[in-house]
Amino acid sequence: MENIIMITGKVKYTITLDPSVWIFDDRRVDLNTYFSNEKENVNALEEYTKTVSKHWDREITEGAIYPPTLKTEKNFEKVKVMTGTFGIPFKPFLQNAEPADDARALVVQCSDKDYEFPLDEAYELILGFSKNGKPLSLDGPVHVYLGNGSNQENPIKDVTKFKVK
Template sequence: MIVQLKGNVGFPITLDPSVWIFDDRKVEFDQAFNPTGGENVENNENDLEQASERWNREVYMQQKIKPPVNKSLSKAERKKALESTYVMSIKPFLANAEVKDNASNAILLTEQGDQTVTIEQLENGYFLFAVEGKPLKEDGPLYFYFGDGSNKDTPIRGVKQITIE
């Protein structure tokens, strides 16, 4: 259930998607591709608050300070975490691995064969790691979705390794 990120990077790293369920940077699947949700005022205020939190996290990441992970969760938040479908951006992990400036592509190794995506597509994309709060055991450990949602119905399934070229 681990995924190696290696190749044209300063530091090869190993990702463990099974622990991402506890990571504050995870995003609900539906919100990743439809961030506005409903049109009522409550949702808009919530979206503004979430955007503010994402901005603060991005600022922290730019300063090489890791965002808070594993904050204590309320009972309702724990229940929601164990029932929702989540994706995670690979961008913070790419920053930690220090992708070299001359890198142009990433090869996603799957059982069905290698899939090549650009570094930009990888940075802006999402990895699905949990469906209804459970890790992907079949066709897992990760599914890759482009950030624009163009492959929302046909993700790259079974990503087992990421090699930066």
């Protein structure tokens, strides 16, 4: 149970977060490159259309059989997951909790200290959950990174709870 984190406070729904399953989430980001890359505003429908079009084109040109490169791509992805350092955006979790209209801040409660962020900044937080392919068991279960990456070298650690106030 010590790996479970809750979002509570002035929210419509209390959310329970389990970082141990995020490795399978498609929203995960590689923390080694995330803060150094340019941020693009991605339209989800446009991105989906491009992906489907690319798949359709490949099926038309190569047929519906899997070319041998797909096996190597899957192996590469498996190795990447087993050795990577990953995080996940906090925004979808906070949106699903539906903060109250009068909510103004998010408090990140840690074992030794609390950190308070305005709600608009809280939507940009990144939750690190894996380092070099291993879960953050010593000072985790998550590390909190600011959206601009300014605390990349020294993230917020030992997080126990998120509270909207």
